[in-house]
Amino acid sequence: MSIDLLKDRGTPLDQQRFTWKELVQAPYSKLDDDSFTRQRVILMNGIESDQLRFSHACSRMNRPLQVELARLRRAEQHQMTMVNWLNPADQTPLETTIGYEQIAIELTAAVALKEPDPYLAQVYRLGLLEDFDHMYRYSALMDRVEGKDPNNLLQSYTDILPGRPTPLHQRHPDDDIRAHYDRNTAELRTKLHAYTLVASEFQTHDYYMNVGPLYPDPVGRQLYAEIASVEEQHVTQYECIIDAGESWLEKLLLMQATEVYNYYSCVQSESNARIKAIWERFLDYELGHVRYVADMFERYERRDAAEVLNAKIPEPIDFVPHREFVRDVLRKEQNLTAVGEQFIDRAAEPADSASNLYRAQLNSEGTAADRVSAGYVWAPGSELSKRAPHTDPELTPHVHA
Amino acid sequence: MSTHADLGMNRTGVATSPRLTAEMIEGQKEFTPDLLGDERKIAASRSSSTREWTEPLGSVPPPPTLKGMVKSGLTALKGESPTLLIDKLGARLAFERTGVRLYEAMLAKLDAKGSFAGGPTRADIEGIVRDEYNHFQMLQEALEHLGADPTVMTPSADIEATITAGALAVMVEPRTDLAQCLESALTAELIDNDCWESIALLAKQAGQNDMAARFERALAQEQAHLLNVRRWIRVSQGLEEA
Numbered sequence: 001m002s003i004d005l006l007k008d009r010g011t012p013l014d015q016q017r018f019t020w021k022e023l024v025q026a027p028y029s030k031l032d033d034d035s036f037t038r039q040r041v042i043l044m045n046g047i048e049s050d051q052l053r054f055s056h057a058c059s060r061m062n063r064p065l066q067v068e069l070a071r072l073r074r075a076e077q078h079q080m081t082m083v084n085w086l087n088p089a090d091q092t093p094l095e096t097t098i099g100y101e102q103i104a105i106e107l108t109a110a111v112a113l114k115e116p117d118p119y120l121a122q123v124y125r126l127g128l129l130e131d132f133d134h135m136y137r138y139s140a141l142m143d144r145v146e147g148k149d150p151n152n153l154l155q156s157y158t159d160i161l162p163g164r165p166t167p168l169h170q171r172h173p174d175d176d177i178r179a180h181y182d183r184n185t186a187e188l189r190t191k192l193h194a195y196t197l198v199a200s201e202f203q204t205h206d207y208y209m210n211v212g213p214l215y216p217d218p219v220g221r222q223l224y225a226e227i228a229s230v231e232e233q234h235v236t237q238y239e240c241i242i243d244a245g246e247s248w249l250e251k252l253l254l255m256q257a258t259e260v261y262n263y264y265s266c267v268q269s270e271s272n273a274r275i276k277a278i279w280e281r282f283l284d285y286e287l288g289h290v291r292y293v294a295d296m297f298e299r300y301e302r303r304d305a306a307e308v309l310n311a312k313i314p315e316p317i318d319f320v321p322h323r324e325f326v327r328d329v330l331r332k333e334q335n336l337t338a339v340g341e342q343f344i345d346r347a348a349e350p351a352d353s354a355s356n357l358y359r360a361q362l363n364s365e366g367t368a369a370d371r372v373s374a375g376y377v378w379a380p381g382s383e384l385s386k387r388a389p390h391t392d393p394e395l396t397p398h399v400h401a
Numbered sequence: 402m403s404t405h406a407d408l409g410m411n412r413t414g415v416a417t418s419p420r421l422t423a424e425m426i427e428g429q430k431e432f433t434p435d436l437l438g439d440e441r442k443i444a445a446s447r448s449s450s451t452r453e454w455t456e457p458l459g460s461v462p463p464p465p466t467l468k469g470m471v472k473s474g475l476t477a478l479k480g481e482s483p484t485l486l487i488d489k490l491g492a493r494l495a496f497e498r499t500g501v502r503l504y505e506a507m508l509a510k511l512d513a514k515g516s517f518a519g520g521p522t523r524a525d526i527e528g529i530v531r532d533e534y535n536h537f538q539m540l541q542e543a544l545e546h547l548g549a550d551p552t553v554m555t556p557s558a559d560i561e562a563t564i565t566a567g568a569l570a571v572m573v574e575p576r577t578d579l580a581q582c583l584e585s586a587l588t589a590e591l592i593d594n595d596c597w598e599s600i601a602l603l604a605k606q607a608g609q610n611d612m613a614a615r616f617e618r619a620l621a622q623e624q625a626h627l628l629n630v631r632r633w634i635r636v637s638q639g640l641e642e643a
Contacts (some may be wrong), residue, residue: 031459
């Protein structure tokens with residue numbers, strides 16, 4: 001299946017209709033569906049969410065666009081609802097969190113591998129090792145507080161290993177700023193990668209900010225706070241790589257293309273037939289949105305949408321495990337950090353650098369990331385399955401006197 | 402330590418704000434419900450979704466290897482359904498594993514706030530942690546013996562985790578006291594006692610008599626936990642001598 005972003009017209013916006021019953025349908029199975037189904041649901045919710053966020057900001061700044069944006073947003077709102085409500089109620093916020101980190105790892109790895117700009121690929125690899133470490137810390141939390149095996153969610157696709165330690169992710173805000181692609185010369189796929197990652201990380205941040213306070217254990221509450229702060233940094237770094245010189249409507253057009261790209265990728269790989277039908281339907285809806293926004297773009301900016309959507313849709317995102325790639329990056333780049341827009345080895349970072357001073361203060365009373373995972377080694381069935389053998393083979397009862 | 406809540410400024414009841422409450426009720430005279438009916442509409446909607454959402458929470462997977470299954474005797478299991486036994490053993494395993502963490506959290510509570518006269522000692526709770534761990538390990542061995550994968554989250558394990566999530570939440574919450582945590586432990590132990598009894602019977606029904614005997618010994622330990630927890634709660638409420 002090949003997609004032409006401007007010629008395939010999809011479903012016109014005025015024909016995109018829903019009922020509440022459609023929006024709230026049976027969720028996927030936490031136990032039986034492939035973990036990549038959960039990951040795709042989490043990702044597409046994030047992609048839709050960023051669309052709403054951006055459209056509202058655009059609306060606040062552009063009175064003439066408000067009516068057309070409101071119409072478009074209504075469809076996006078309901079698409080996001082149908083997607084997010086596919087998450088099942090027997091999946092706890094922490095279990096869903098494991099899904100968020102898994103898609104963060106596999107998506108970022110997939111994008112880093114396909115990104116033609118070496119600087120941007122490096123940006124993605126920096127974030128990758130941090131999300132990889134978050135997986136390890138959250139896994140330790142689940143195992144050690146709840147006695148659950150995080151691999152029930154991961155299905156052995158993704159490693160549970162320490163990455164770049166979370167306390168080191170905390171950087172001075174100035175060191176989260178990155179150089180950006182040039183809107184005039186960057187390839188379309190570079191732009192779609194950036195828009196995908198910023199949407200995904202923004203949703204992750206918002207999710208942690210919402211569910212963090214729901215967690216009853218104090219170490220878990222603090223861990224969510226620490227990792228949410230890193231996700232906020234990730235949003236900063238990823239939004240910086242997008243050329244701020246793009247106009248509002250140029251960005252909106254690219255975001256619609258990003259949605260097409262992501263739904264297209266989901267259609268290619270989905271194993272749950274019922275959910276695949278949703279991806280196919282929404283791929284058509286998003287093609288309709290590209291057409292709708294292309295018309296706006298051409299009308300308001302008097303430019304050809306083909307100037308922006310100037311290439312074929314890229315090869316789909318590979319929703320597959322990237323174990324070897326991630327380990328390779330871990331071996332080579334664990335000690336990498338950022339100073340301003342540049343990447344350096346941590347050993348070369350001055351002791352009194354802005355980020356070192358920032359970390360020293362913020363982490364000065366200890367971190368939950370350290371506390372939750374000291375000595376943690378995941379084992380199939382949880383770390384408890386590897387504890388010393390029991391010493392009470394007779395299992396004789398002892399009633400308290 | 403105190404075993405009961407103190408007098409304070411709880412604002413949740415209407416007696417705290419009688420005037421405001423009266424205003425709320427007064428407003429109902431002017432603004433009546435927009436629709437006739439009652440909560441049966443929710444029940445009807447629930448029934449409708451229950452009929453339409455035909456996919457279950459999940460399933461019990463086949464044994465990892467046919468060889469393992471034949472060797473260990475899953476094929477030779479008697480009774481209604483081998484998957485029922487596997488599902489329930491998986492649930493017990495997950496519950497006992499969480500039980501280790503549940504009582505570890507109680508230890509932290511006890512270390513921070515101390516016990517009360519006639520309440521549990523650290524050694525008492527450590528004993529329960531040890532029992533839960535031993536039961537978890539025994540269930541791992543039992544599932545392996547049947548050729549099943551002990552790392553699976555079975556549907557019953559998922560359901561029990563959902564049921565008891567609140568018990569764990571009370572235990573790890575920094576603001577709860579030991580008496581409140583004992584009530585959380587009571588919920589867990591009540592479920593656990595009944596479920597151990599069931600798996601002992603299911604194992605026997607499946608012709609796994611050695612396994613059933615071990616489960617009965619574990620049940621005896623769980624019964625002891627339940628008796629202890631109940632007694633500590635009664636003592637904390639002044640209903641029994643310390």
